[in-house]
Amino acid sequence: YIKLLPPGFDQKEFGGDTEYAIMFGPDVCGSAVRRTHAILTYKGKNLLINKNVKCETDNLSHLYTLILHPDNTYEVRIDDKKIESGDVTEDWDMLPPKKIKDPEQSKPADWVDEAKIPDPEDKKPEGYDDIPAMIPDPEAEQPEDWDEEDDGEWEPPMIDNPEYEGEWKPKMIDNPDYKGPWVHPMIDNPE
Structure with a gap:
């Protein structure tokens, strides 16, 4: 990339931290x-474009062009082909936002933003907790060479219980007090 330096810079003091007006070009650091x-400098801040502008990654030389128009629009070209364009004030964070969240407003304490709630009428079926998650495999057979004296009492391997439905939870219903997502009121930015 290249750096366009502002007027009055001292060439003898030029280095990586030297102020610049524009930095433009490909940046390829590994993958x-x-x-x-x-990057445009505005009011002492270096502002990177908000868009991810592609670059060429082959082994050939390419011509990169940045055009800034008087009407605050711009173009980025590679090999004279336009790959990006737009409005400078929209694609760089130069100007403060026109609207901001009203600092005097906050979500009311009684605001209900849960769309669904557990059904208070839904009751856990009797015996639900008595159904085990795992059961002995009914198809398993004790191996012929099992010796209870050496191996201990044989127990079949455990398998998932097809009747087990997981931890019981009541069904969810529409919340009658639901007010929708709270939207923070916006005001004109005083800046």
């Missing part, structure tokens, strides 16, 4: 980072 950097 983790493969993108085209488009």
Whole structure:
């Protein structure tokens, strides 16, 4: 990538931390980072484009172009083919948001945002907890060479019980007090 430096910079002091106005070009760091950097400096902050702009990763040379238009639009081109475009004020976080969450408002304590609740009429069937999760395999047979003196009393292996339905939970019903998801009111940003 290249850095376009602001007027008045000292060439003798140039280094990695030198201020720049624009940084633009491909950034390929192994397989983790493969993108085209488009960083604009605004009010002392380096702002990376919010979009993931692709870059070429083959072994050929490519021409990267960044065009900034007077109407605050831009284009990113690779080999003179437009691969990205948009509005500078929308694709970089230069301006504060037009609307913000009203700091004077918060979700009411009695707001109900659970759409479903356990049915209070649904009762656990009698004997439900008596059904074991595992049962002895009814098809298992004691091996012919089993010796109770040496091996102890034979017990069949345990298998999942087809009648076991898991921990009992009441069915869920629509919550009559449900008000929907709470949406934080927005106000004009005073900045």
